[in-house]
């Protein structure tokens with residue numbers, strides 16, 4: 001955190017923030033830090049202060065900032081061909097699609113850009129499959145979703161969000177969704193019927209605060225979907241691609257969904273790349289002109305996505321996440337439950353991903369995030385009193401200890 005030459009001042013930080021507040025919509029409430037460089041798990045602000053990135057772009061940066069393999073592949077492709085539109089073939093989409101199909105164990109993929117677009121794609125495919133394959137009468141399809149979900153920001157997706165801030169005054173809302181309690185198998189069993197085409201869920205709820213469902217729940221969802229003849233759609237945009245120690249979080253219960261929804265880390269932290277992966281008998285309902293995207297499957301995206309998939313196929317990131325996750329769990333234990341508002345009331349960890357609930361009477365999540373920042377750790381609060389910890393999977397053991405020490409200090413006081 002020492003300052004070296006050529007760096008700005010607190011006045012420059014303030015000026016950058018004022019400019020953003022003046023000219024960009026206030027749709028976020030960022031911590032007061034202005035970043036200008038990143039390498040691996042570390043970022044540097046305009047004043048030359050270094051921080052351990054424990055948010056990782058909501059898990060888009062699983063491989064860290066500027067991973068050399070990803071940078072090299074992207075730079076090579078940038079200079080060669082970046083965008084063709086899908087009106088023509090490009091030489092990168094085929095290899096990427098084949099590799100991602102192999103990684104997911106599915107027949108085919110449909111590439112998009114952002115996570116929300118991939119979720120929308122899964123919803124459209126599910127509905128079409130429901131009408132054309134399952135035989136649901138026109139406009140009668142329903143999709144079951146979970147309380148506390150986060151699937152993105154489109155008008156349809158916020159229609160089935162139960163987060164007031166994300167949803168209020170964006171109506172009229174898209175019909176056709178039913179909400180059940182996350183983790184409650186019986187509630188799901190009661191919600192599905194002959195017209196249910198899909199059950200959409202996050203195998204771990206990320207924005208919800210790293211909420212891990214009870215053991216057996218994902219297997220129950222699989223069985224309920226099978227009985228109801230509905231598609232199990234797993235939104236693994238945040239939980240997937242090694243974050244939880246497995247390629248997909250569904251693997252923790254040896255469950256294979258019908259549709260994987262992927263994004264975030266699929267773009268290696270360089271570029272938005274998303275996709276759904278599913279089998280031929282489901283994806284064949286998509287015909288030319290019935291869905292698309294100008295940028296989806298572009299050669300730059302495909303080249304980066306392909307390198308990401310190649311790195312994941314080697315298994316190193318999954319192993320690191322598992323190993324470092326055990327260390328993180330161990331280090332966090334002493335911060336649990338003094339009952340006096342100076343500790344954590346609950347810690348949920350899956351791989352290198354943790355949700356830390358601050359004890360009632362303790363500082364707010366925002367205050368803890370600001371104190372963490374002062375200790376050189378960047379993390380973000382969610383739902384008022386939860387801190388989410390998700391460092392890039394390239395962090396070292398010492399850096400995991402460093403971040404837990406910072407949490408302990410942040411809880412103890414300014």
Ligand SMILES: *Cc1c(COP(=O)(O)O)cnc(C)c1O
Nearest residue numbers: 114115116150151152235237238
């Ligand atoms: C981030 C996220 C999304 C939305 O992705 P965007 O790229 O922001 O549109 C959807 N689902 C989950 C589980 C996410 O974490």
